[in-house]
Amino acid sequence: MTFKLGLTGSIGMGKSTTAQMFVEEGCAHWDADAAVHRLYANGGAAVGPIAASFPTAIEDGAVSRERLKDIISADRGALRKIEKIVHPLVARDRQEFLQNTTDDVCVLDIPLLFETGGDQAMDAVVCVTVSPQLQRERVLSRGTMTETQFDAIREKQLPDEIKRDRADYVIETDTLEHAREQVQAVLAEIRKNISHA
Numbered sequence: 001m002t003f004k005l006g007l008t009g010s011i012g013m014g015k016s017t018t019a020q021m022f023v024e025e026g027c028a029h030w031d032a033d034a035a036v037h038r039l040y041a042n043g044g045a046a047v048g049p050i051a052a053s054f055p056t057a058i059e060d061g062a063v064s065r066e067r068l069k070d071i072i073s074a075d076r077g078a079l080r081k082i083e084k085i086v087h088p089l090v091a092r093d094r095q096e097f098l099q100n101t102t103d104d105v106c107v108l109d110i111p112l113l114f115e116t117g118g119d120q121a122m123d124a125v126v127c128v129t130v131s132p133q134l135q136r137e138r139v140l141s142r143g144t145m146t147e148t149q150f151d152a153i154r155e156k157q158l159p160d161e162i163k164r165d166r167a168d169y170v171i172e173t174d175t176l177e178h179a180r181e182q183v184q185a186v187l188a189e190i191r192k193n194i195s196h197a
Helices: 015-024 032-040 047-053 065-074 078-100 132-141 147-156 160-166 176-196
Strands: 003-008 028-031 105-109 124-129 169-172
Touching: 003 015, 003 176, 015 028, 015 105, 015 124, 015 176, 028 032, 028 078, 032 047, 032 078, 032 105, 047 078, 065 078, 078 105, 105 176, 124 160, 124 176, 132 147, 169 176
Parallel strands: 003 105, 003 124, 028 105, 124 169
Antiparallel strands: none
16 A cells, blocks of 8 residues: 655745655655646646636647636636636546555645645645745746745745644755755655554
């Protein structure tokens, strides 16, 4: 039986880098964002249902994230409708991945894990964190969003301190070395518990 380790953390906290460290330590890895990309791609399972509700969201046979953003900003109820279509498809993608993995630990990389109640389906949850200053610096240094956009995203996410309180493990990603040591310690504990179960 694969141990399901939920991985979460707010924007700019180092989740992708930490996920890669778990992979390097021999864990399977499922990424919710990547699953959504597959569902939105040409021939993806979300294209038909989204086209039925929001025909203007489709571009070249795929769901356009840019067009979805425009639809959501113009229609308050759109996001809820889109989530009703996409969340079950993402859950099915995750279930299929878990059924096909033989690794002892599977890291399930889900940005909105607590917000969507996904933590209930995990055996344990790890939250990545850094100081608010470092978080802001990381995100803004990417050059992909403004401070206003960053603040808007942070507003939608559960505050970092609540995520840390609710998680079974917290990994501080202030440096790569420090993060890797914590990843190894978390896995050592989980694997010890699995072997004693």
